Amino acid sequence: MIEKESIEVINTHFVFPNDTNNYGTIFGGKLVEMMDLTGALSAIRFSGENVVTASIEALDFKIPIKQGDIVELRSKVIYTAKTSMVVKVDVYREEKPGESKDFCCRGYFVFVAVDTHGRPKPIPILKPVSEEDKKFWKNGETIKRRALERKALSP
Numbered sequence: 001m002i003e004k005e006s007i008e009v010i011n012t013h014f015v016f017p018n019d020t021n022n023y024g025t026i027f028g029g030k031l032v033e034m035m036d037l038t039g040a041l042s043a044i045r046f047s048g049e050n051v052v053t054a055s056i057e058a059l060d061f062k063i064p065i066k067q068g069d070i071v072e073l074r075s076k077v078i079y080t081a082k083t084s085m086v087v088k089v090d091v092y093r094e095e096k097p098g099e100s101k102d103f104c105c106r107g108y109f110v111f112v113a114v115d116t117h118g119r120p121k122p123i124p125i126l127k128p129v130s131e132e133d134k135k136f137w138k139n140g141e142t143i144k145r146r147a148l149e150r151k152a153l154s155p
């Protein structure tokens with residue numbers, strides 16, 4: 001199986017009124033959708049296959065994102081197994097264009113590469129290069145194990 005490095009995907013969105021609640025801050029579900037999409041792009045680019053979301057780790061939203069803010073999402077594959085990969089997605093808020101970015105939340109998504117019938121398909125192996133890549137590989141391993149533990153507990 002081929003060994004590959006992972007490249008970061010960066011997606012940027014402007015927060016419109018229809019993305020927000022009565023308080024003028026972004027809906028949690030809307031942000032999860034953006035994160036899922038950005039994460040999926042990383043998984044698709046890495047594997048070269050179609051993917052489905054198998055699992056989303058719990059998310060903690062640290063600071064609100066408001067209407068008119070710019071949302072930046074950065075995703076990267078951090079761990080691979082035979083057909084699945086764990087993708088880290090970080091979210092930043094930019095209140096004023098060109099000024100500093102505030103970290104808002106990090107999510108871990110497990111994607112599985114699938115064929116045209118939706119059956120799992122083997123993917124390349126991630127090659128961790130830097131010390132940071134190696135640290136995140138271990139985090140990814142833990143995320144994947146926890147996802148399978150949760151799966152085992154659900155009907």
Ligand SMILES: CC(C)(COP(=O)(O)OP(=O)(O)OC[C@H]1O[C@@H](n2cnc3c(N)ncnc32)[C@H](O)[C@@H]1OP(=O)(O)O)[C@@H](O)C(=O)NCCC(=O)NCCS
Nearest residue numbers: 052053054055081082083084110112114118120147148151
């Ligand atoms: C994800 C899915 C393809 C897995 O199919 P499956 O029949 O369980 O296949 P397998 O048991 O062979 O598992 C395939 C891989 O998925 C992983 N996997 C399955 N369920 C998982 C879960 N809940 N969390 C994390 N990984 C999971 C397995 O560990 C395995 O990984 P590996 O090959 O890298 O070791 C299937 O459960 C599915 O289609 N789920 C619905 C996906 C979906 O609709 N998502 C939302 C919209 S995109």
